[in-house]
Amino acid sequence: MTRSAGILTVSDNCSRGLATDTSGPALQQQLQANNWTVVHTEIVPDDKQKIASAVIKWSATNCQLIVIAGGTGISPSDVTVDAIKPLFSKRLPSLAVAMVIGSLRITPMAALSQVTAGVVGCSVVVAVPGSKKGSVENLQQIISVLPHAVDTAAATQGTRHLHVEQPKEKDTRVQCGCSRPDNADDNQAETIGEQGTVAGRPRKSQHLMVSVDEALRIVIGSVQALPPRDMLLSDVRPGMVLAAAVEAQEPVPAYRASIMDGYAVVAADGPGDYKVIGASTAGGLAQPLPMPLHMNTGSIVRVATGAPVPEGADAVVMVEDTQLLQADNQGEELVVRILAGVQPGQYIRPVGHDVSQGAVLLKSGTVVSPVGGEIGTMVVSGNRTFSVHTVPRIAVMSTGDELSESPGELGHGHVRDSNRPALLCALRALGVDAVDAGVVRDDPALLARKIAETLEDCHGIITTGGVSMGERDWVKPVVEQHLKGRILFGRVAMKPAKPSTFAVLPSGKFIFALPGNPASAIVAFHVFSAPALRKLSGHQKYDGAQVTAVFCGADMILDRGRPEFVRGRLAWSSGRDKWLVYVTDAHQQSSRMPSMLNTNALVALPRGSDVCPKACAGDQVNVIVIAPPAFE
Ligand SMILES: Nc1nc2c(c(=O)[nH]1)N[C@H]1C(S)=C(S)[C@@H](COP(=O)(O)OP(=O)(O)OC[C@H]3O[C@@H](n4cnc5c(N)ncnc54)[C@H](O)[C@@H]3O)O[C@H]1N2
Ligand code: MOO
Numbered sequence: 106m107t108r109s110a111g112i113l114t115v116s117d118n119c120s121r122g123l124a125t126d127t128s129g130p131a132l133q134q135q136l137q138a139n140n141w142t143v144v145h146t147e148i149v150p151d152d153k154q155k156i157a158s159a160v161i162k163w164s165a166t167n168c169q170l171i172v173i174a175g176g177t178g179i180s181p182s183d184v185t186v187d188a189i190k191p192l193f194s195k196r197l198p199s200l201a202v203a204m205v206i207g208s209l210r211i212t213p214m215a216a217l218s219q220v221t222a223g224v225v226g227c228s229v230v231v232a233v234p235g236s237k238k239g240s241v242e243n244l245q246q247i248i249s250v251l252p253h254a255v256d257t258a259a260a261t262q263g264t265r266h267l268h269v270e271q272p273k274e275k276d277t278r279v280q281c282g283c284s285r286p287d288n289a290d291d292n293q294a295e296t297i298g299e300q301g302t303v304a305g306r307p308r309k310s311q312h313l314m315v316s317v318d319e320a321l322r323i324v325i326g327s328v329q330a331l332p333p334r335d336m337l338l339s340d341v342r343p344g345m346v347l348a349a350a351v352e353a354q355e356p357v358p359a360y361r362a363s364i365m366d367g368y369a370v371v372a373a374d375g376p377g378d379y380k381v382i383g384a385s386t387a388g389g390l391a392q393p394l395p396m397p398l399h400m401n402t403g404s405i406v407r408v409a410t411g412a413p414v415p416e417g418a419d420a421v422v423m424v425e426d427t428q429l430l431q432a433d434n435q436g437e438e439l440v441v442r443i444l445a446g447v448q449p450g451q452y453i454r455p456v457g458h459d460v461s462q463g464a465v466l467l468k469s470g471t472v473v474s475p476v477g478g479e480i481g482t483m484v485v486s487g488n489r490t491f492s493v494h495t496v497p498r499i500a501v502m503s504t505g506d507e508l509s510e511s512p513g514e515l516g517h518g519h520v521r522d523s524n525r526p527a528l529l530c531a532l533r534a535l536g537v538d539a540v541d542a543g544v545v546r547d548d549p550a551l552l553a554r555k556i557a558e559t560l561e562d563c564h565g566i567i568t569t570g571g572v573s574m575g576e577r578d579w580v581k582p583v584v585e586q587h588l589k590g591r592i593l594f595g596r597v598a599m600k601p602a603k604p605s606t607f608a609v610l611p612s613g614k615f616i617f618a619l620p621g622n623p624a625s626a627i628v629a630f631h632v633f634s635a636p637a638l639r640k641l642s643g644h645q646k647y648d649g650a651q652v653t654a655v656f657c658g659a660d661m662i663l664d665r666g667r668p669e670f671v672r673g674r675l676a677w678s679s680g681r682d683k684w685l686v687y688v689t690d691a692h693q694q695s696s697r698m699p700s701m702l703n704t705n706a707l708v709a710l711p712r713g714s715d716v717c718p719k720a721c722a723g724d725q726v727n728v729i730v731i732a733p734p735a736f737e
């Protein structure tokens with residue numbers, strides 16, 4: 106029986122093409138010789154996010170073994186271990202010990218390596234040194250036990266129970282992804298109720314509580330910028346990101362242009378009376394001389410702002426600095442007096458004055474802003490099409506039997522579906538192609554079908570509701586059991602939005618399963634989904650506007666249980682010459698949609714304690730800016 110493996114080479118030099126990867130091919134040969142099928146190979150730089158991203162991606166494809174070569178040393182650039190450790194649902198320290206003991210027999214240098222192993226999802230991940238010899242020698246120490254290791258990891262995943270579908274399954278513990286099988290405090294394995302019934306539902310969350318930073322790292326590591334495509338300017342919208350630099354195909358202006366309405370003159374002629382021999386108007390219409398206009402010393406040509414300056418002229422005189430001496434009976438000017446002295450070059454924009462041909466006007470990665478400057482500059486460049494990252498197509502689905510879509514009277518126990526319109530609006534503001542996937546009832550089979558159908562033509566989906574501990578909170582089990590997705594986190598230490606969930610499906614598409622409480626859904630969207638969507642859209646800076654030099658306008662009580670994202674209003678205080686942030690609303694319950702009103706910043710408050718119960722007016726706090734700050 107062959108098993109699947111991926112080999113990830115971590116090396117700055119190899120990824121830049123400055124060195125040849127010899128470890129990857131050597132490991133591939135070694136694995137194949139031991140009956141493994143190598144299904145993925147990739148080279149990434151020493152970059153935590155890129156390493157974590159590859160591991161998450163391969164793990165989501167059910168790749169059984171992931172061998173990472175490189176970045177396990179002790180230099181500052183060695184980040185492999187830091188990148189993968191937070192992803193482990195289980196550490197496998199003895200595999201690392203076996204590698205070290207075996208390698209020490211070969212070289213004392215093995216004492217300096219940080220070889221590591223653990224479980225990510227259903228994949229066993231092993232990090233070995235980057236040298237060809239070191240990587241092969243280390244893997245050799247454990248190669249005989251790896252088949253058993255991956256089978257056990259996979260079998261454990263197989264016991265993952267869905268409380269609706271496997272009523273006989275006793276063990277409610279979760280063994281994969283972000284679940285925490287080994288945390289007795291947080292998981293109550295035994296229940297007295299029959300599985301598949303309300304009484305038999307798990308009475309503790311099955312999902313590891315991760316920090317906001319960790320959750321964000323996982324999200325960002327799981328998505329990549331969508332590929333570029335050529336686009337006509339008329340299709341470019343704010344929020345789109347250029348995937349290639351834009352160079353000027355032509356100079357601007359393409360001809361010597363007048364800066365003023367007046368007369369083109371020969372500067373050396375100086376003040377005096379001159380015959381007007383023609384006109385150059387914007388658009389280059391010339392009368393009576395043919396284009397290009399040419400004039401000689403002793404004569405002048407009437408010019409408009411932006412019109413071509415005739416050949417032979419080297420300055421423009423403003424009409425205000427002239428006097429009309431003679432006109433014909435059709436009203437045409439015949440003789441004009443130049444009143445003031447003239448400097449050569451005055452009021453003429455030379456060719457290429459604004460934009461020189463070949464200049465890089467917009468760099469790759471430029472985000473098209475609503476200001477209009479990027480679109481205008483793209484036009485000016487003279488290009489027809491532009492390489493732009495594909496815009497993510499993201500669906501929003503509300504889940505819940507209680508949700509009403511119609512504006513009429515509400516039935517008892519029903520609530521209006523506010524999350525979906527709110528998130529569709531937030532998505533559109535990001536420049537994302539937002540798809541309304543409607544409301545779906547709390548029915549696992551229906552939910553699975555609707556999510557799968559929606560994802561057929563979307564890159565990802567945002568659902569709200571059904572991710573907590575209720576007996577009709579089906580979204581997490583549906584993702585894992587029906588859709589075979591990998592939940593990368595299912596609880597985050599934050600208030601609101603604790604049950605925020607992120608999962609990747611075997612297709613590589615993702616699900617943000619956000620809590621149903623309206624403020625929770627919107628906060629989680631801005632903290633997790635928005636950065637991911639910016640990255641997907643091609644933004645090079647995607648982590649949101651995290652600002653630190655902001656001060657509390659008034660005291661803010663700190664929550665004792667969880668770090669809190671308080672809905673805040675950030676405004677420039679001209680009186681105090683500072684950015685101050687105030688809580689929008691004293692009622693910050695996650696059920697209260699109006700707490701989002703006037704919010705332009707999420708204030709990231711730490712957990713409170715007896716020693717530090719509040720952030721005081723004037724204290725510096727961190728905020729995530731989610732809408733333009735105010736000037737009040
Ligand atoms: N035993 C526990 N109960 C709850 C926990 C917990 O840890 N243990 N967590 C609480 C937290 S925190 C949150 S947040 C919510 C999350 O709930 P769900 O994601 O399961 O969402 P629902 O149960 O479906 O709904 C919660 C609430 O939100 C309203 N809702 C849902 N969808 C919408 C919508 N589209 N528009 C407007 N309002 C919506 C729904 O009617 C409920 O009132 O769980 C806590 N419980
Ligand atoms: O996390 Mo929930 O959003 O506190 O209500």
Ligand SMILES: [Mg+2]
Pocket residue numbers: 570571572573574575578621
């Ligand atoms: Mg619930």
